Amino acid sequence: MTILVTGAAGFIGSNFVLDWLEQCNEPVVNLDLLTYAGNLENLKELEGDPRHQFVRGSIGDRNLVANLLADVKPRAVINFAAESHVDRSIHGPGEFIQTNIVGTFNLLESVRGYWNDLPDAEKAAFRFLHVSTDEVYGSLSKEDPPFSETNQYEPNSPYSASKAASDHLVRAWHHTYGLPVLTTNCSNNYGPYHFPEKLIPLCILNALNGKPLPIYGDGQQIRDWLYVKDHCSAIRRVLEAGKLGETYNVGGWNEKANLDVVNTLCAILDELKPRADGQSYATQIIFVQDRPGHDRRYAIDARKLEKELGWKPQETFETGIKKTVHWYLDNQDWVNHVASGEYRNWVEKQYDGQQN
Template sequence: MAILVTGGAGFIGSNFVLDWLAQSKEPVINLDKLTYAGNLGNLVSLEGNSSHVFVQGDIGDRSLVSRLLVEYKPRAILNFAAESHVDRSIHGPGEFIQTNIQGTFNLLECTREYWLNLDEQAKCNFRLLHVSTDEVYGTLSPDAPAFTEEHAYEPNSPYSASKAASDHLVRAWHHTYGLPVLTTNCSNNYGPYHFPEKLIPLMIVNALAGKPLPVYGDGMQIRDWLYVKDHCSAIRRVLSAGHVGETYNVGGWNEMPNIEIVKTVCTILDQLRPKPDGSSYDTQICYVQDRPGHDRRYAIDARKIERELGWKPEETFETGIYKTIRWYLDNPQWVQDVQSGDYREWVGKQYGSVATP
């Protein structure tokens, strides 16, 4: 028995692999392309662990994926592999089309061939769990009800459009071919090992480095925030008990505007790592031009997964953000290692000189 995890060196994928192996002896075959956000440093604690088999490769490589399926015979595949940053998708949508759409198609086809050749019991027990995002649903007005699983897809960015397309492919392979799939759509994750181009880790590392804290527009874009380890527990629950063909929204019940998130980070850093001059980190906040087509509000209604599978998040935003900031303070070497020349070049391109060294 084993599971195949794609994208298992990225932020959410690596947290899932670490949590899985902390509570299970079932081996993980970890396939990751190791692009800019894939980082073996996330998995250093698994060195020498025979239950973790890492393979560098692309879900778009059909011969590789097929070989891994035949060799390791996983009972389940969990697809975390994706290009996931909206800002990057605006500057270069091609990679998002290739990985999120073409890559998912390839994974589905390899999986279908593998699944059809299983014996009846193994075929019945097999699952492919596709990890997606709430951004496929589009944007909400301030007073609109939160996204449910029945909400129409209205993606507004190249990233969310590519993820919506991948969700549709997964659904179609289930309805057309009978492939036993599950889909999860999560809200904004945060926590350990988060690559510091996203809001929360960017604010933490820039604050500690004495750099400006760039906030898009008026900072009133609202998101639901989900601690990554809660997300991992939800995925484990959906894998073990989810109904084949179903979609489950996973959220943290924590709707907040971006500027409030940034100020909360500053307040906690003021307590845990006060500045020598006694000033607050919030003096480093600056407002920059909003990105094109920026969705104003996302919100997840996570009642279905609680009602049907008994899952709900353990962390409040207050406990989760404290743990997250504490982790970054305790792991300065990880932060230094991921801030390569490519990363600095990206931050400069996205936010201009305001956020660069």
Template sequence: MILVTGGAGFIGSNFVLDWLEHPQTRDEAVVNLDALTYAGNLRNLESLQGNAKHVFVRGDICDRELMDRLLEQHRPRAIVHFAAESHVDRSIHGPGEFMRTNVQGTFTLLEAARAHWASLPESERSAFRFHHVSTDEVYGSLAPGAPAFTETHPYEPNSPYSASKAASDHLVRAWHHTYGLPVVTTNCSNNYGPYHFPEKLIPLMIVNALAGKPLPVYGDGQQIRDWLYVKDHCSGIRAVLQGGRLGETYNIGGWNEQANIDIVKTICALLDELRPDPAGAYARLITHVADRPGHDRRYAIDARKIERELGWRPAETFESGIRKTVQWYLDHAEWVAEMQSGEYREWLETNYVQRGA
């Protein structure tokens, strides 16, 4: 059995679904802990209803008593730690929750994991893993033409979100070097795919375009990101959990650098093909808005270490992954409608409309 934190969110729910479908792991149960904040959604896990291998627990990783109880009761062989506040814009408007969840929560979980690990018999102690899922944003911003981020790139976080994740990465490293806790860390590039909360770039553009609303693009739209299809991220995590060296960090990237404006134009072209709008091409909706403070210009992941050591490479190109993603949103209009709650609409008003969209 493994314990997954944040397993009702975007990446976490995809990981849980993938784990319980994959031939190599589907026989191993998952205890899925999620606080069900705005981005957590049990609808993501509907296909697991009645599956005895999936145990869902609503709870907060900052709750040490709950963490101790779950670890004692279920005795997982591994913890896969996704739970985090993850949206840069939200961290700018309200950094406190990011410090609480990403820093204090990771500390609490590490301490509970350390106590659990120390209580295990030696055979189980040696097999135990704490897998910390992090982001390439801890590395800061790259200049055009600069080499992609490697695992030894200096940390230079530029937003409250990335600073909180950098702090959590350092905690995980320290708990390994100080206490011997058997940890691995993965830093991923921008994920996209099914169940992505529609405040992030790709799903926001899809749902806004289908509704005939403006497609807000920050500044000149030339911010470059490396894009990783979420199911490829899940397979990368499995590979590191299974064979990653203790105390090591592995970058998981998609080898897909794209400028934000090009992403938006690609989505518009796919929608023109798959769901034409009688009012005209979707690109007519593109609207440039004021850039956000401290917006990093470029991220790029060098994922050669995970390929060299563990034989992992992404299966999807950006072209295949983005087509699958757009089609998924076209096929799941009810899910999108449920996610667009009053809080979500208020957030769009705060973050985009007031910027001029």
């Protein structure tokens, strides 16, 4: 018994692999192209572990994936592989179309060919789990109820549009071809190994290096924050017991405005690693020009997952964010290796000269 995990050197994927192998001994084959956010250092503790096999490659490479499936014979494929950063999708949408739409199509076709040839019992047990985002649902006002699985799709960025398209492909491959699929749509993840272009790791890194903490617009954009290890446990549960063809929203029940998140980070850092001058890290906060089409609020209604499969998050935002800050303080070698090269060039391009 083996599972194939795509995009497993990225933030959520690597956490999933580490969590999976803590919970059981079922081997994992890791397929990742190692683009800018894929980092094998995330999985350093698995070096020499026979339960983890890494293969470098793209989900869009039909021959590679077909050969890998035939060789490994996984009982399930969990697809994390995606371009995922909204700002990058605004500057260069083409890569998002190729990876998230064309790549997902090619992966589905490779998996369908493999699945069709399985013996009946293995065919019935096989699962394809597609990991997606709440951003496909669009934006909410403060008065709107949280997103449920029945909300219509209203994506507002090239990233969310590409993920919405991939969700539709997964659904269609189930209804047309019978492929046994499951889809999860998660809220904003945070935690260990988060590539530092996203809000929480970026602000931790900048705070410690005496740099500005850039906040888009007025900082009142609201997100539902989900600790990554809670997300991993939800995916395991959906894979184990989810109903074929169904979508499950995964959220943390933690709606926070971006400015409040950053102020919380600053308060924790003030306590754990005070600035030499005695000032709060909050004095480093700046407000920068808002990005185009910035969704005002996301919120996830995760009651279906709790009611049908018995899952709910274990971490509150307060407990999860403290664990996250501790992790970054305790893993400075990882941070220093990531915070160089292309990442540094990207941050300078994205935020230089944008202070209001």
